[in-house]
Amino acid sequence: MILGTAAAVPTRTSFAPSIALVGLRSTVLMDVGEGTQIRLQEAGISLCKVELIAITHLHGDHFLGLFPLLQSLNLQCGTSARVRILSPSKALCEILEQSPCVRECIVVSHGTSVSLPDLSITSVRIDHGGIEAYGYHVTVSVDSRARKVVRVFYSGDGVCRDECLSLVRGLGADVVVHDASFTSVDRDKALASAHATALDAALLARSVGAKLLVLTHISARYSDRMSVLSDAKRFFERCVIASDLMAVPLTLY
Numbered sequence: 001m002i003l004g005t006a007a008a009v010p011t012r013t014s015f016a017p018s019i020a021l022v023g024l025r026s027t028v029l030m031d032v033g034e035g036t037q038i039r040l041q042e043a044g045i046s047l048c049k050v051e052l053i054a055i056t057h058l059h060g061d062h063f064l065g066l067f068p069l070l071q072s073l074n075l076q077c078g079t080s081a082r083v084r085i086l087s088p089s090k091a092l093c094e095i096l097e098q099s100p101c102v103r104e105c106i107v108v109s110h111g112t113s114v115s116l117p118d119l120s121i122t123s124v125r126i127d128h129g130g131i132e133a134y135g136y137h138v139t140v141s142v143d144s145r146a147r148k149v150v151r152v153f154y155s156g157d158g159v160c161r162d163e164c165l166s167l168v169r170g171l172g173a174d175v176v177v178h179d180a181s182f183t184s185v186d187r188d189k190a191l192a193s194a195h196a197t198a199l200d201a202a203l204l205a206r207s208v209g210a211k212l213l214v215l216t217h218i219s220a221r222y223s224d225r226m227s228v229l230s231d232a233k234r235f236f237e238r239c240v241i242a243s244d245l246m247a248v249p250l251t252l253y
Helices: 036-043 066-077 090-096 162-171 184-193 198-207 226-233
Strands: 002-004 018-022 027-032 050-054 083-087 102-107 113-116 119-125 134-143 148-154 175-179 212-216 239-241
Touching: 002 036, 018 036, 027 134, 036 066, 050 066, 050 113, 050 119, 066 083, 083 090, 090 102, 119 162, 134 162, 148 162, 162 198, 175 198, 184 198, 184 226, 198 212, 198 226, 198 239, 212 226, 226 239
Parallel strands: 027 050, 050 083, 083 102, 148 175, 175 212, 212 239
Antiparallel strands: 002 018, 018 027, 113 119, 119 134, 134 148
16 A cells, blocks of 8 residues: 655645555555554554554655654554564664664664565665665565465665665566656756656666556656656556555555
8 A cells, every 4th residue: 555655745645655565464664754644544554553664764754754653553552562663774773662662673784684474574775875775675475375475676765776676686576666756857856866767667667577666756846747657658568656545456466
C-alpha cells in the first residue's frame, strides 16, 4: 500500500513518503513521513501489527512522522506491541531506543539483512548526494502452501548505482517502487538535488527484470504527471504513477 507519494512538501491529497508492505503475518513500513498513522487508518491497516520500520535517510519528509507514530503505537497498542527499526543513523537509534515501543534499532550498512517469519529485508546503499541513504529489498511470502515469494525493491530517494545495482540484480525484483522526482528533460535539476528521473527508474526496472515499476516522489512542478509516465515508458512499458492509498496486490506478480 502506497501511503504517501509527495516529494519534499506534502499537500492535502499527497502525504509525505511512506509504504506499508503487508505480508501473510507481518507488516513493514518503509519510510514514515508526516501523517503516516493517519494514512494507515484510512488504508485499514492496524498500527498494532507493524513489526518493523525501515528508514531510508534522514531528510525530514522521510522520517519525521516516526515520533508521533510511536506515540500512537504506545497509546493504542500498549508496550506489548514493540517494533524493530532499521536506521541509517546511530544518533537516531540512540534516541529511538528510549521509546518503550522500540524492541531494537539497527544501524544499517550496505547489505544489512533482517528476517521475519514471512519476509526478509535487506538494505541497499543509494546515491543521494552527501547524505547516508539506503533503499530496501524485501522478499515477501504471499502463499505459504505454494511457497510463492514476491521480491520488492524500494529506492527511497536517489539513484541505485554500482554496488546497489549489483545487489538488486543478484536478489532479483518483481516490483520496483522508485523515486521519479524529475523527468529526463530536467536531468540537471535531478543531478543538483541527487534525485532520480523517471528515466533512471525505468532503466533500473528493465535491468533487474522487474514485472512492474511504480513511480513515486514526483515533484509538484509536474501538474500533468503523464509527462513523468511517458518519460519512463520509453524504456519500460509496465509502469504506473503512484497515488496515495494505491494498493499493489503482490499476488499478481
